[in-house]
Amino acid sequence: MNAIRKPKKTVSLLTWLAVQLAFGGAFVASWLLLPGTQQQEVIAHISHRPYRLDVALQSEKPTVVESFYDDADVVSDEELAAVLKKILPRFSRDHLRPNLVEHALRTWGCQVEFTNPDIISGPQMQEFLTDMSKFVDSWGKNANPLMIESGDGIHVRYAEDRSGSVHHDHTLAALTEAGLSLDDPVFTTAREMHVRNIITEALRDFRLDERETEWSAMSFGLWLAPQKTTTWHNGEGRRLTFDMLAERLMRNRKRDGVCLGTHRVYSLMLLVRLNDQIEGQLISQETREQIMAYLASVRDLIIASQRPDGSWDSHWTDGAEAAEKSDPDEPMSKRVIATGHHLEWLSIAPVELHPPREQVQKAADWLIANVAATPQDEIDSSYTFYSHVGKALAMWRHTSPAAFWTQWRTTHPDCEIFDTPVKSEADPASETKTSH
């Protein structure tokens, strides 16, 4: 008698287990086979969170790129002292704009102490930017803080209003150039964090195609070059390199960058110097050659465009045609910006990228004379531009404003005494409107 096979009514447990094993095993194996960066990408996609930063910050302090020159023919001690005296950070504490403090901090550093209490010392400037209770003291309880906690990072508010920073990563660049360390505290309104959290967020929220990349490139270079980190992924998971940053800085017209196109020149020169400091590991040789060619073309333009008085104006990118294109009614501040910034990058540039030294001297002479002739209140209202003049001239003496001033004060104890009191917060309408 043939046995009739009954149709199965259920799937056997063994079949279930086998399929679950194959199913789970396939997913686990696939996950394990995925490179670390792609695992992060998957996590970011699924969790709708930014890509986790893949850079471990190691250098306690950022590196410093020093000037190559100590040329008293460019600026004498007395001239430098006169210029620096005019850019001492004497700001009203009420509604103190971060942009002013950032410029003063990068110029004077975070260690400098002044004898005149009207002048804000380095630690006070650092505190103002990194301790939001001090910031609130200045701007009032209802003001938005400058630094905002953002997960494991700190977002610096910028380009919103006068109580914010002006440019993306400008605050970071100022803190970096001022010599803060990774573990220096930053007090947000939520909790104590550290400078490393600002860098973390900056590396994460950087976008290659944003309009202003000058300060990001500079900051990243100063922190990452010493540890030879040349590539990372931003919050969108995009792989970034210093080659890409350099190319981005050179992408558009020379005149289109911040401060009449001079900041990108400084950032590019800085990248080359950093690259040379770590034996060519920061950028590729091809990129280095492109940057040097770019800087050589800048050199040629400033050779051709210098005005008879030694200054450069906003038409420096026009080279020999600058004279005919120049606007006689252009505000003096533009010439201060162009001339001060050019002298600044030239101080860290090799001689091959220099115009003839006489042109450098003429430019310095013009700046010194301009600072001397400009009333203090005008300099205060254009402090950000003039701070570059002081920094540039100090670098041409292979020193820093703080080091020089501290030394100078020992022989000139009255140098911090002023006839006029500190002016209260400047009327916004009276400020120079040039973007900086």
Next chain:
Amino acid sequence: MSAVLEKSDRPQSSEPAPTPELPDASVLEDRTPEWFRTTPTSALFVLLIGVVFALMANRPLWHTDLWDHLNYGQNILTTHTVSDTEPLLHLSRGVPMVNIPWLAQVSMAAVNNRFGLTAMQFGYAALIALSLAVIAFRSVRMSHSAFGGILACAIFLKVNLDQLLVIRPQLGGVLFYCVVVAWMLGRRKHSKLSWIGLPLMFALWSNVHGSFSMGLMLMGLAAIGRFGDVLVISKSLRVALLDRELHRTILLTQLCAAAVLLNPAGIAVYAEVLSFAGNSNLGSMFEWDALTLRSAQGQSAAAAALLAFMAIKLSPRRMRCGEMLAFVLTGLLATWSGRMLNWWAPFVGIIVGTHLIAAMRKTVAWLKNPEPGRATGLWTVVNLGLVWILFAFTSFGVQLIHGRIPDAQRLVSTETPLATVAFLDSTEDLPRGISFIPAEWAGYVMNRGPATVEPMVNLHVHVIPEQVWNDYIRIVNGPSDWEALMDEYGINMAVIDKDRQPGLARRIRESSDWTAQYEDSQAVVFFRDKRI
């Protein structure tokens, strides 16, 4: 094929022989193997679908996505690597890219390299024809009527025509999807073929297009639908939960989901398909817009939906839970984004084809007792003959048989910038760096133009940085700050589509810094006088 004529037993006659009678063909015995035999209905569909195939196979290649995919495919063939970052666009360097359709791209590039563009046309038409064949097969099986199959195919074509016009790996996805639809609506879901074929198909699918996720969704709906059906009939949750078919569908879905992992990006393809629709750049792509009655495809979809509701209402057939779920869910997806019509169209076609016939069968005499035509080897011969004739009518067929290749103008759509690229090719001192080129033309320019030309964007908008794409969209519209945007990217050359970018063309003409170097009725090419 062989046949034996039976011996005649008619007596011999001395009278002069009249005109000899023809042998009675009805006594011929069909000795072709069973598997070789086909029905007259199949011949009808081979003819009808074949006509669609021949028309599509002679249709000029649409000028947009195709070229980008060929470029990515060529890059993979050249580098032997499926890059995990965008490999072609300068402004997208370092942007992560999960290139799901890599296999489709490589295949397209390889076929194009070997046979040229006629093979692209052929492949394109073949995918559409196969999709129609699958839909026809399932509809005929369900409706027991060739008319039902024809109706289903016609509705699928009409509703989805806009999506089918663009040549891209998605067409492969549509075919695979139709197979899953046919599987879902069929009765024997767990045959040996299903257990082996479906996981294999999903493994292939995940290397061809991201729509494998829609296939998995359908399988999930099949399981839910089965659960719902059993629950309604048995009114017992226990019975529904212990249902063997439900279990087998779940297991088969799991195997297919695991098979998807067999691709270069592994599990990352899941994250990619889940996040793809959220890409902010897609917001500016009209094909991703919500379906609207103002568009032709919206009107077609609305008409098809009305017809489907009417058919369902009148039909004596019970609509299964999974069928209903899939129909409604994919319909909602289609209203959310017109591109999702791809996944609704097969359902609406089959549902109308099946239920309308079922409804009509009550009243229409010739539909009442469907008798399937007898399958014979003869019809297979007819089918093969039809296939050969239709093949011979395609550009690819002509190329293979006669060695004649049509002119480029006949192979590509009139929107393809042939003359502009010829100009670029003939110009020695082309500006270097990023160029402004319409995204729709970028792929063709990169494929056929000089290698030094680097378009700002292409149509792979999901791998273009958001800022770059936004700036591109701004420039396209010719805003007052167009020049600042061009400066921002160091653009020294602009190729303008005169029809679509008249504002920008006017702005550049007015500028003293740019000069038109070439112009025809379609495009104008400007160079910056003083290059950045």
